[in-house]
Amino acid sequence: MELQAPPRVFYRGNHRGRMPSIAVIGSGFGGLAEAIRLQARGFEVTVFEKRSSVGGRAYQLVRDGYTFDMGPSLITAPFIIERVFESAGRKMSDYLDLVPLDPFYRIYFHDGAFVDYNGNGDAMKAEMAKFDPKDAANYDRFFSDIKKIYDAIITEGLGSRPFLSWKSFLRFVPRAISLGGLTPVYDFVSKYFTHENNRFMFSFHPLFIGGSPFRAPSVYIMIPYLEKAGGVWFARGGMYSLVRAFETLFREIGGTIRTGAEVSEIIVTDGSATGVRVGETVHAFDALVSNGDVPWVYKNLIPEEHRRRWTDRAIDRLHLSMSCFLLYLGTRKQFPQLQHHTLILSKRYKELVRDIFDRKILAEDFSIYLHVPTRTDPTMAPPGGESMYLLIPVPHLGAGIDWAATAESFKDRILAFLETDFGMSGLRDSVEVCEMFTPEDFRTRLNAHEGNAFSIEPRLTQSAIFRPHNRSEDLKRFYLVGAGTHPGGGVPGVLLGAEATEQCILEDFGVDRMPETAGQGTAATLTHVR
Numbered sequence: 001m002e003l004q005a006p007p008r009v010f011y012r013g014n015h016r017g018r019m020p021s022i023a024v025i026g027s028g029f030g031g032l033a034e035a036i037r038l039q040a041r042g043f044e045v046t047v048f049e050k051r052s053s054v055g056g057r058a059y060q061l062v063r064d065g066y067t068f069d070m071g072p073s074l075i076t077a078p079f080i081i082e083r084v085f086e087s088a089g090r091k092m093s094d095y096l097d098l099v100p101l102d103p104f105y106r107i108y109f110h111d112g113a114f115v116d117y118n119g120n121g122d123a124m125k126a127e128m129a130k131f132d133p134k135d136a137a138n139y140d141r142f143f144s145d146i147k148k149i150y151d152a153i154i155t156e157g158l159g160s161r162p163f164l165s166w167k168s169f170l171r172f173v174p175r176a177i178s179l180g181g182l183t184p185v186y187d188f189v190s191k192y193f194t195h196e197n198n199r200f201m202f203s204f205h206p207l208f209i210g211g212s213p214f215r216a217p218s219v220y221i222m223i224p225y226l227e228k229a230g231g232v233w234f235a236r237g238g239m240y241s242l243v244r245a246f247e248t249l250f251r252e253i254g255g256t257i258r259t260g261a262e263v264s265e266i267i268v269t270d271g272s273a274t275g276v277r278v279g280e281t282v283h284a285f286d287a288l289v290s291n292g293d294v295p296w297v298y299k300n301l302i303p304e305e306h307r308r309r310w311t312d313r314a315i316d317r318l319h320l321s322m323s324c325f326l327l328y329l330g331t332r333k334q335f336p337q338l339q340h341h342t343l344i345l346s347k348r349y350k351e352l353v354r355d356i357f358d359r360k361i362l363a364e365d366f367s368i369y370l371h372v373p374t375r376t377d378p379t380m381a382p383p384g385g386e387s388m389y390l391l392i393p394v395p396h397l398g399a400g401i402d403w404a405a406t407a408e409s410f411k412d413r414i415l416a417f418l419e420t421d422f423g424m425s426g427l428r429d430s431v432e433v434c435e436m437f438t439p440e441d442f443r444t445r446l447n448a449h450e451g452n453a454f455s456i457e458p459r460l461t462q463s464a465i466f467r468p469h470n471r472s473e474d475l476k477r478f479y480l481v482g483a484g485t486h487p488g489g490g491v492p493g494v495l496l497g498a499e500a501t502e503q504c505i506l507e508d509f510g511v512d513r514m515p516e517t518a519g520q521g522t523a524a525t526l527t528h529v530r
Contacts (some may be wrong), residue, residue, distance in 0.1 A: 016168040020286035020509060023276050025301075028056025030482040030494035031291025032246035033084045034311040040088035040096045046285070048256065050262040050447065051302045054247050056291065057446055057453075060240035061431045066330030066387045067238055067380040069502060070437065073371040073389060074101075074341060075233040076226050077154070080516050084246070084495060089254050095245035099376055104232040106339035106464045108422075109197055109349035112460045115138075117161040117201060120343070121227040131195040137298045142192040142202065143225060147227035149179050150222040150229070153487070159271050160499035163486055165464040172187070176212040181219040182460060186350075190241060200349055204439065209489035210321025210359045210369060210454020214350055226492065234340065234376050266290075266478070274476035287477040287505065294456060294468045294484030295320065295420040295449035302475070309473040321454035321489070322356045323439035327390040327411060330433030334386045335424050340375040344422060357457070360399035368414065385432070386407050392413065396439055411436055428493040463488070465527070470497065471504040479504055 011518065019042050024035045028050040039045040055070035075081070077096055086094040092098075103116035115127045121139060129136035156192065175507075180188055189203040206216035207221040222314040251257065258278070267275035267282055275284040290297045295318055298310040313380040346352050346365040355363040371389040374381045381387040395401065411434075419427040439451030456462050467486050481501045483489035489499075 001289060002390045005330055008216075017279070018087075021046070021284075022287045022289060022505070023048060023264075023283065023285040024289045024291060024481075025246075026050075026056055026277065026291030026482070027054035027243075028291050028482060028494070029058055029491055030241070030498050031056065032243070032250060033450075033495050033498035034289050034291070034481045034501055035247060035255055036084055036250050036253070037498060038505065039250060039253050041506070042503075044307055045250075046283075047250070047257045048261045048263050049257065049259045050277060052260055052447075054257060055243040058239055058243050060238065060243075060411070060436060061328055062437065063328075064330060065382040066326040066328075066385065066433050067373075068330075068387055068389055068435075069239040069371065069373070070326070070389075072239050073373075075235060075491060076223070079230065080492050080495045081242070084498070085249065086301040087327070088249055090249060092245075092270040092502070095249060096241060098233045099236055101234055101340050101376065102233045103339055103341075104227055105343055107201060107343045107345065108377075109200075109345055113197070113198070115201065116263045119231060121228075127203075128193075128195075128198050130199045132193070135193040135195055135198040138192040142360075144222050144226060145180070145192075149181055149219060152179065152181075153219060154226070159364040160496040161488075162470040162500040162504055163276075164469055164471060164504070165354050166258050167457075167463065179218075181221075183218045184214055185216050185218050185221050188212045190223050190503075191519045194198070196349065200345070204343075205379045206458060207353075207518050209456040209458055209493060210452070210456075210483070212353050214460045215352060215357070217458075219463065219465055220458060227240070227440060230231065232341070232354070234373065236371055236377055238377070240379060263292075263301065266297075266475075268302065268306045268475060271306070271434070272476040274308060275471075286510075287479065289479045289481055289501065289505075291482045292293055293446070293448045293452070294480060294482070295452075298468075298474075299449065300447070307474045310468065315449070319459060320398070320450050320452040321395050321457045323396040323442055323448075323451045324453040325394045325407070325439070326437035327414065328433065328435040328437070329388040329390065330381060331386045331388065331427065331430040332382070332384065333426060333430040334384065334433055335372075336426070337423065338370055338372045338375065338386075338388075340372055340449075342370040342372065344370070344418075350402055356393050356395050360395040362394060362399070362401055362410070366417075368392055368418075394439065397443060403440045407438050454489040455482065458488045470501040471508070477508070 012467050021044040022038055024031045024047045027047050035045045059070040061068040061070050077406050082092045091513035103118040106116045107117055108114045110205045125136040125139050144356050185206055193199050200267045202224050203213040206213045206220050239447050263276045265272055273288040284502045295315045299315050346367045355361050369391040374387045415428050442448040443451040459504050470485050482494050485497055487493050
């Protein structure tokens, strides 16, 4: 691989000839992408990570020959990932081996019927017609209409552009209304499809970013189009391969990473973020970027006297995403009824979602998402074995569920269901590795407020300008990246957010002009500090 020098910017300010220094707190996908972009621009970037390795929620578990991705498990829109590498003058293919998946998911309905969901229109229409031929006839019209939303968010760049003023937001509102983008996702889908199975197939995606399909606005309906247009992919070796690729690139271009370095305080001087406290040491920086859980960071790292917008009361009024109960299973046998991504659904859809988001109860029934990467990459388990990640959406800790007392019995219910009701014969006897991750672990291990899994719920009143901004409303020289800011969660979302946050930082450090093509490493000149 031929290494190229990253494009640089030149700063003529008050830093005595050196480039401004920036700390990035947290090393999830958003934090690493932001660190790469800023380091490639010429800033001196240091990443602080609480855990022993980078990755944040995209961590990896290796146990007894089994390898598990602990967080994000699929890739859509690889061109957005490619832009991170291009920002540093590199090619993604030199760092990452992506494998296309077909089907994208296998979806099992409560009666045992299943659909292999993919981007092939003719195949999908045939599957949909089994439930309702009229629904199949509306497939093309549905995708034609959601392409308009995709074009606004992705092609025209609204997802990678910060909403920092009411003027910018209000310019977008008439367009969003005309596209149906403010309608709840499930309601939008229901205009095209009648059968509940078909409605589920095209409305469940907000759950992947912590939102209720019955409340998340239809700006998120672009996800099925994102999948259809660009496919669903797997990084060979697991999603942690993408973390390693970002880490390698960041170090190559001169970035610094400090692991086992939990930030306990953000230092504020005259209304500006000026440093971080790690242990007993204060590290001074010219600006800070937080990739931590936004409610937790504001409430725990910044004294309230410095927060006029995001006070403790304002944070407590936020609607957080649901949490998840996760099982990581290493089995000595394989289960051919499972695809790389498999959804096993309860009979209830809307009412189960309401139990999780609104009633905040642990229901008797549950739906399960399974990630089985050994279906694509057998090296992630011993020969003949299976590496499985099971995700069950559950309420966050605001529900008051005692997971120390509940987790073991809940795990047993899930395994019994899979073995007895779903037909995974011999599952429990074949388990060699079984690790649990509960909402309490989200709180303690990942510093997630109330143990949320996806930060702030993507609902209309918490989208765009209503989300915490990419540039902090409370502190100068403090910026946000990750699922809790604009545009939201998911790997494409947090990478688009890194682009939006980069724009804010370049503006604040006096860029004469923005590059004409985002992510292409165009040099810009820093001339003054505003």
